[in-house]
Amino acid sequence: MPTRAPQERRRRRPTAAGVLLSRELITETALRLIGEHGQEALSVRRLGAALGCDPSALYRYFRNTDELLLAVSDRIIGDAMTGFVPGPDWVASLREMALRVRDGYLAHPRAAAMASYRITRRENEFRAVETGVGLLLSAGFPPAHAVRLYLAFIDTVLGHAALDAACQALPRERREADEQAWTSAYRSVDPESYPALSEVRDELYAMAGSSFELAVDLLLDSLAARAAALRVRT
Known part of the structure; x- marks a missing residue:
């Protein structure tokens, strides 16, 4: 799609399908x-x-399809964050924010793969970053730390959310085959060659689930510990 300068329309006319473009x-x-x-x-x-x-x-x-993709990406962010009001507990608020992002990606799994790594430079993303950085500032982190820690937080959230969305986007039979591999192929490995896998063979069913919430909780535990240590030093 070539790049062309957008033009303002003084009067919107319906399309052949009877809808007004916007x-x-x-x-x-x-x-x-x-x-x-x-x-x-x-x-x-x-x-x-x-x-x-x-x-x-x-x-x-x-102007082009890339600009449209950024708008689509920002729409997913906006839908995910609609109604979100941070509470007094900054850790709980960041956790809710993370879950909302994951839910937004799961609602649009095919678009998530295209959107997760883009910077939309639009209002919904501005508000989301403002909220996340603001929560870390409220935890007592100085500005430079708040920015870097937010980047680590949101990259972890987006990466895991995109992974879950990619799995969701697979055809059902492929997704189920991958999930069953943990309790079939992995359980049948040679104990002498794979002693660790053999030791945990009865727990491998857990590998078929998502690690999203555990990863987020591990990161938030680390952020909370850093915030506590910062308060002690000051």
Whole structure:
């Protein structure tokens, strides 16, 4: 999709399908199409067909498909954070924030793979970063530490959330085959070659689940310990 300068429309006209185009409608349609068809759905041809408009009309709202992808990514963040109000417990608030991000990605697993590593530079992302950094500042971390620790927190959250979403996006039979491997293929390994696996063979079923919440809790425990040590030093 080539880059073209967006143009303001003084009067919005309905498309052939009888709908009024807007950035919000185009973003919502792109998110739906990605969910149905994957990354290849992000084209002006598919979007134009879905919206009942000439594909060139989309350039009035987005310069190119990358700008549209950033809008889709920001929409996922906005949906995830809707209604979130941090409480007095900064650790509990960060945990809720993490769970919301994961839920947002699981709601749109195919789009999550495209969105997790992008910086949207848009309002929903601004608010999310403001909230996360603000919580760490409220814990007593100085600005430089708060920024670095937020980066570690959000990268952990996004990485694990994207992994869960990628698993969710797999065809059901492949996902189930991968999950069953822990209690079939791994249980049958040679004890002499894999003594550690043999020792935990009866616990390997846990590997079929998500490590998201455990990873987040481990990180939050570390952040809480750092905050406590900082209070002692000061």
